[in-house]
Amino acid sequence: MFKNPLLLTALVLTALVALWGVLDTAGLAAFAQQEVAQQFESRAWFIMLVASLIVVLVLWLALSPFGNVRLGADDDRPEFSTVSWLTMLFAAGMGVGLLFYGAAEPLTHYQLIQEQLGAAGPAAGYAMVVTNFNWALHAWCIYAVTALVIAYYAYRKGQPGIIGTPIRYSFRRGGWVRPVAWIADLLAIYAIAIGLAGSLAIGVFQVQGGITNLFGLSGGDDALKLAVFAVLCIAFLVPLSMDLSRGMAVLSNIAMGIAFVLMIFILLVGPTHALMDGIVDSIGGYLSSLVRQSFATFPFFGEAFEEWFHAWTLNYMVWWIAWAPFVGVFVARISRGRTIREFVLGVVFVPSLFSLFWFGVFGGLGFYAAQNTDLPVVDVALSQPENTTFFVLNALPLGSLTGALTVAAAFLFLVTSVVSAAFVLSMFSTGGNEDPPVRIKLIWGVILAALGLAMMLTGDTGVVRSIIALGAIPFVFILPLLAVAFLKTLQREERAAMRGQARP
Template structure:
């Protein structure tokens, strides 16, 4: 059994301090975090966008270069999972409850903002483009570059599944590599813990609001939110005591099947022709703007647009970076035996296409209502953003059934994410132990719960987004370093093959 080390002790202490600070003085924590995040976005926003776009271009280059034929494993190794199961697992790990939470609310929020500066039809088109950009190729390139680096060095070079492994593998014995590697693992732990804690808080908000809808309550009170949180803890604590086996993947797949059923239900029973047109146009707009959008920093658009850019685009990019180490390790583990080309095409394009379909269906209904005179859902984005998805479902047949399905899917996504995150955090903090001791997993589960409580006490989704950004900011630079390590490792392998 791995013994507690300096990395474990330091990371536990930092996360505990942040969690306790949030419980005791959430306003102070949010205020400090908000000031730091805004200052960093103002001075380094260009670097965040450059890094995200660089990771996307780097992944695409690898897929369509000679390196694309290299397998993540032995040259004769076959994939462990079928393509369908692999895509389902990586998608459920990478997005989860966020899709349910923002399905309608995000396109409508962007529409409200843009409609003050442009005609309604332009505002609707740009709202869908912004939403698809936030959930599309750039997000999955951030995940994919981290996962690809970890998978390559683990399966081709036999290193541990740690963020530090590529750095220390390329520069063995170098003191600076040891220091940077330790810091990389430490910041990965911080980013994962705060990111998952924030997503857990958002999941609690949405599940509680869904239950409130089924109970005919106007809002989810404190007692109901507390009860949902306790139910989630009660669901994930027992799972931390056993090995991470097929049970968790089945729960994730069940949640994904519910999500697929919901989007199909929405398209069939909603304004079908309008929604399909929205999906097709959304795909075309995104495909023709994705690269240029990745370099857009809104330099000449004034303070209001700059604030929107920071609050949404930059926040999303660092949000994906916060989840990068966690999703990266998971995606790497399930991708052994695939070529780099298969990996990149599957990781980047399959989830992006589903996201465009998802937001085209749910966001399309919200925009349909807003453009045709009814503004109830639009107003709800300002008064109760957690309820917007449920508000849409109430406008379609069988609202009780679909609300229950949404609540169940959100609950499953959060429980599986917390359990998986506790395992990954245990692995990182015990020098790469693939099966960290139950005691370590329980400690991380408790700390994730503590962070979630702190973010729930903020009572604001915007505050949760700020705290997630705080945890991820330092990892932006580490993500770029990992991509550099991957290219250097591939070049070394190419040179060694040429010398044979």
């Protein structure tokens, strides 16, 4: 371990952030918010441009002749059936974020937009457009391009499945290559650790909110929050000491199954016609405004709109970038043998469609309650977002049962995510070793727990998102370099294939 500079640097860097957050939570929160505000103010255009051009690139790859390139040898075929593959993609796409924000995010957007427009109907429609934009194609294209890069170099070129590999392989000459590739690996590790820890903190808020709703406890009980965190740490540190990969997959599928059942339950038991109307309308609104939203930075809409855009859409773009190396490794490993075209169709469109339905159901139920009942759902979304999902579920029959299932799903998603993240961090920090030592996985598990604790102590999801953004912004500059390296290698391969065909 002490002979690995990347591992040592990554451990020290993330440990220092964790220590800072635990000893001076307010200081870290203030620093993150200030720095992120400055970065978003000056680089909003660049972040949106990178994210949107990645969407264009991924869709172009699927439609171009490169879509026939196989992620593996030419005679490789997929290890998993299409149904099993798509099921696992659902598991990767699902997570505690969807449970947390399913109703809370659309209602939060709705409040601000209604204040600006003064009309509930258009405000609800645009709130759904923004929510869908934040969670659908852009998120999955960012994941997809990272996964494509990892899978292509690992399975077609036989190189280590780490972020710096494309830079080392494609730009073989020049003294800048090795240090830049090393920095890319470090930034990927840092972004994963900070991003996962942030999701861990948000997940603890979600579980705590569910328990307080189920048992009528005090929502601000710090002792309960710490108890949830302690149980969660035990639940994910134990599996890191043994090989439970199959068990983790089963737990993830159970959590995904619970989430799917919850969505269908709300759709059937709730105001079905209103929800289906909303889903169809929101899909149309999303598609019709996709290009405009992709390049929108709201420079002339006033301070309120600009702050809202920075706090949500811009923050999400860097959040997906923070998670991209982590999700990319998982998606790459289950996609070996598929063509780039098959990969894009499955990885981008299927989870995106599921997200549209998910927010259409949960967000639609929230809007229906806000406009047709006396329930203060908007107030809850603004003041206690961690309670919004449970508050909405309580408006339907079997509220206690569905609330308990939501808590269980959130907990399982958290455990499987942290275990998987510790594995990926260990793999990246040991040069792509797909069987990293247990002690390295445990060290990363402890650091993820410490980072999660630091963010949890802020008690504010907005601050948590700022800390995630602070960890991910540097990686925004790496993604374009990876894309260029990937395209360069693809073109080199195509030229070699054409020369081979030209020979007698």
